[in-house]
Amino acid sequence: MRPERLYLLDIVEAADAIGRFCTTVSPNDFLVDEIRQSAVLQKLIVIGEAATHLPKEFRDGHLEIEWEDVIGFRNFAVHEYFSVEWPIVWETAIVDVPELRNKIAKILADEET
Numbered sequence: 001m002r003p004e005r006l007y008l009l010d011i012v013e014a015a016d017a018i019g020r021f022c023t024t025v026s027p028n029d030f031l032v033d034e035i036r037q038s039a040v041l042q043k044l045i046v047i048g049e050a051a052t053h054l055p056k057e058f059r060d061g062h063l064e065i066e067w068e069d070v071i072g073f074r075n076f077a078v079h080e081y082f083s084v085e086w087p088i089v090w091e092t093a094i095v096d097v098p099e100l101r102n103k104i105a106k107i108l109a110d111e112e113t
Contacts, residue, residue, distance in 0.1 A: 004058055005111065008104050010050040014043040015101035018093050030090050037086055040093050041077055047100070048074020065103055 021039050022030065030036055051059075051070045059067045073092065077084060 002053065004054055005108065007050040007053050008108050011047050011104045012101055012108070014046040014050070015097045015104070018043045018097050019101075022090075022093050027087070027090050031086050037089065041084065041089060044089070044092065044097070045074050045077050047097070048072075048077070062107060065100065070100065 018040055021036055021043075025033065025036065030040075048071050051067055052074070054067075059065070
């Protein structure tokens with residue numbers, strides 16, 4: 001099994017990529033940019049997939065993260081892809097992902113000290 005730290009790094013790296021994808025566009029630009037939408041959604045799926053691989057004990061020890069929401073979003077995006085609402089993806093990308101990234105970065109920093 002991969003170490004937890006690597007899954008956490010996957011989350012941070014995917015969040016950083018989402019940040020790069022979204023910083024130079026407006027919400028309206030995002031809503032008409034199929035390539036950017038696909039890129040952001042793929043990174044959100046990576047975040048959710050990494051979260052699913054973290055042991056339940058680890059997730060239970062870090063209740064500051066809404067793991068069920070992270071994993072649930074991934075499951076929805078993968079299994080209900082035809083119902084994706086792009087304004088919600090945008091909001092998730094610019095509001096929720098940076099918050100999640102900061103919380104995960106703090107966990108990683110705390111583990112190093």
